[in-house]
Amino acid sequence: MKRQKRVLAIHDISCFGKCSLTVALPIISAAGVECTVLPTAVLSTHTGGFTDFTFRDLTEDIMPIINHWKTLNIGYDAIYTGYLGSFEQIGIVSEIFDTYRTKDSIILVDPVMADNGKLYGAFGPDFPKEMKKLASKADAVVPNITEACFMLDKEYKEGPYTKQYIDDLLLSLAQMGPDKVVLTGVSYNDKELGAATYDKKTNEFGFYARNKIEGYFHGTGDVFGSALLSAMIRGKSLIESATVAVDFTVESIIRTYNVKTDVRFGVNFEEGLQKLAEILKK
Numbered sequence: 001m002k003r004q005k006r007v008l009a010i011h012d013i014s015c016f017g018k019c020s021l022t023v024a025l026p027i028i029s030a031a032g033v034e035c036t037v038l039p040t041a042v043l044s045t046h047t048g049g050f051t052d053f054t055f056r057d058l059t060e061d062i063m064p065i066i067n068h069w070k071t072l073n074i075g076y077d078a079i080y081t082g083y084l085g086s087f088e089q090i091g092i093v094s095e096i097f098d099t100y101r102t103k104d105s106i107i108l109v110d111p112v113m114a115d116n117g118k119l120y121g122a123f124g125p126d127f128p129k130e131m132k133k134l135a136s137k138a139d140a141v142v143p144n145i146t147e148a149c150f151m152l153d154k155e156y157k158e159g160p161y162t163k164q165y166i167d168d169l170l171l172s173l174a175q176m177g178p179d180k181v182v183l184t185g186v187s188y189n190d191k192e193l194g195a196a197t198y199d200k201k202t203n204e205f206g207f208y209a210r211n212k213i214e215g216y217f218h219g220t221g222d223v224f225g226s227a228l229l230s231a232m233i234r235g236k237s238l239i240e241s242a243t244v245a246v247d248f249t250v251e252s253i254i255r256t257y258n259v260k261t262d263v264r265f266g267v268n269f270e271e272g273l274q275k276l277a278e279i280l281k282k
């Protein structure tokens, strides 16, 4: 019998709005994988389109939590990081990588900090350089195009993209350190949107897209990243994992689009969990 896999998910808890830990936990669990959580901050909602949200920074709690775990002899098959609560947390999370990394573990960094060409309001101009250091230590990274450009100091462009622009971003991200790169929000025409992948070990490029759905849906980066990691842990290749994650995310968006809920409230991923679990069992 194989031991159950265990992930450490390091993101905030946005109490309402379906992103970060409130999506990582159910999605990773549905994949049959244990999900330990390390909350970086607690907010009443995510910061995308809401005003007056509460924000409690948990930077001071992180090391005491880790120090307790050190007495318990716990190991992780993967670490998955997302929205961090402070600049200082980047260095702390980097130390956590050093503590738990093994030769078989997967460290996946989603450098959550920006979208549509702009840095999120909570982060200062020095944040991307520090996030780049963390992403460089990862085995795999999953930025959107804005985040990739911020880390690489390259010009952000709006889609549709040329193959040359995307391949340059993929190779430059791999050159920073990670063996596996998944770039989200990639379109080569007006109709389709998907993810591009590059695996440095096999030198393979991949791309998978579905028809674009008009609108901006919050939390989809975290839905995508959680499904991607789940598939990777269940032994799928990088392009297979990205394909599973694109399908899961797009189907969640379609359910939401069809009933016209407030896009700030997140997407209906829950009704796709059973199908995801079945796909990942194969």
Ligand code: PXL
Binding pocket: 012, 014, 019, 020, 043, 045, 046, 047, 048, 083, 112, 120, 218, 219, 220, 221, 222
């Ligand atoms: O989905 C990314 C995310 C996570 N956590 C918080 C956010 C966002 C995006 O805006 O605001 C608090």
